[in-house]
Amino acid sequence: MLKLEGIRAGYGDTEVLHGVDLVAKERVTTAIIGSSGSGKSTLLKVIMGFLRPTAGKLIIDGEDVAHVSEHEFARHRQKMGLVFQESALFDSLTVAENVGFFPYYREKKPWGKVLPLVREMLEMLDLPGIEHKYPAELSGGMRRRVALGRTLIYRPKILLYDEPTTGLDPTMIGHVDEIIREMNEKFQVTSILVSHDLESVLDVAEHVFLIQDGVAQDVGEPWKLLTSKDSRVMAFTKSWRDHVEMYRKLMHSKLPGANEASQGETP
């Protein structure tokens, strides 16, 4: 379990997080939503230990690591994986070299030791027989999986996704959502999904926190985004709720298309 208590953090004299309380339960996908600039990426940096908090507790597996040494934090960081964007694949390297990139090129492990791990990973990701291909030969969905394989080769217990669907078309968003769900089932990871895509959040998350004004609000189950009477939640989801309302109205309007659709239901 990952737990943040009263986390304060920022850059220089500017505090961005003013006391964040948040819990990500084991094997659950927790979404963090909030408008641009609200501090979502900053929060992920704190969890990864790239940015150390000035106050508060960061509890990983029961241990407060907020103020431990860098050396000590590195041990905890191994349990976590930050999911790379598709563009992070090296075009000049094969799929196998991309997946085995960190153990082979950074840790200098022999390729003979890395390759079996790579093959196992590709199999688990339903990508058999593509190890000699290059990224350019793959579909967008496959490239995402390969990029994920590079993080998963370390078998992290916690996966952090920072806006994984930003800039993608609806089909690709569906692929990414499916991958996130699959990771939880196959690898039994705890996932933290930062997103401003409400549809994605409703699709894959099991619990939602809303970040606003430097604090996190526990929204609860995703459907509460639609029903909550809390003013902050309502403000954040307003345009989306309007959207849903618009569709509802369209379904009952006298537009020719909508009319045909509703005629079928009327005896």
Ligand SMILES: Nc1ncnc2c1ncn2[C@@H]1O[C@H](COP(=O)(O)OP(=O)(O)O)[C@@H](O)[C@H]1O
């Ligand atoms: N490296 C940085 N140095 C200084 N300010 C930063 C840095 N990164 C982010 N910020 C500021 O911190 C605030 C929160 O940013 P960020 O966590 O990236 O928001 P989000 O991911 O929710 O869009 C913003 O005001 C941003 O300008």
Ligand SMILES: [Mg+2]
């Ligand atoms: Mg961000």
